[in-house]
Amino acid sequence: MKCLRIYATSDGESHFDEIELPTTKRPVHPDAVPFDVTASYLASRVRFTHIPTGMREVAWHTVPEPVLTVRLDGSVEYETSDGEVRHVQAGSFVLVEDTHGKGHLSRHSPEAQTVIWISLPNGLDLPPA
Template structure:
């Protein structure tokens, strides 16, 4: 499973890439299934944000998080100029905890789940 990946390079610039959460073929209850490894989590937070056209400043997450969009759309812009949109069901690993950070936009409003993850899903 591919996830959007927001990270900082040693020069402090933020970038967007992809990271793979490997899944193995399996059968569960007679149904073909793909299953990843179990990743540790430190907590889950649900956030609902009202629609806004306001452009927020660049910021860094306080800790490494998996962001899962539950409803709405979320657009990320990183300091190298790259912009990507994620939709409901999409997952982003956000780990630019240092450096210039990123901008997150949500013109239609959204609900997300932030899951604090210490390690795993690394490039």
């Protein structure tokens, strides 16, 4: 399973990357048919965010901790400090890890949006086995 990632290098510049989340086929409850499931990752907080209609561009910013954002509706265009731009549709998730440096720009679609923010203190590093 692929995940878009925004991260910062030691010089403070932000970039995109795509990471592969390993999955295994397994049931999620005893009577379920097996399907692809990732490992469990440590999350410290979940927030539900409503971005109002007309909120277009958010200035350069970083995140205080690694956050997995899950876009339920609307869309966003992210720009990293190296000039690359990616468009993210509803139903997508992005790991945002640029906790230092210049950060990234967010350009939101005109309609209101709902986004779930899941704080991941260790990012998507696999827990010890």
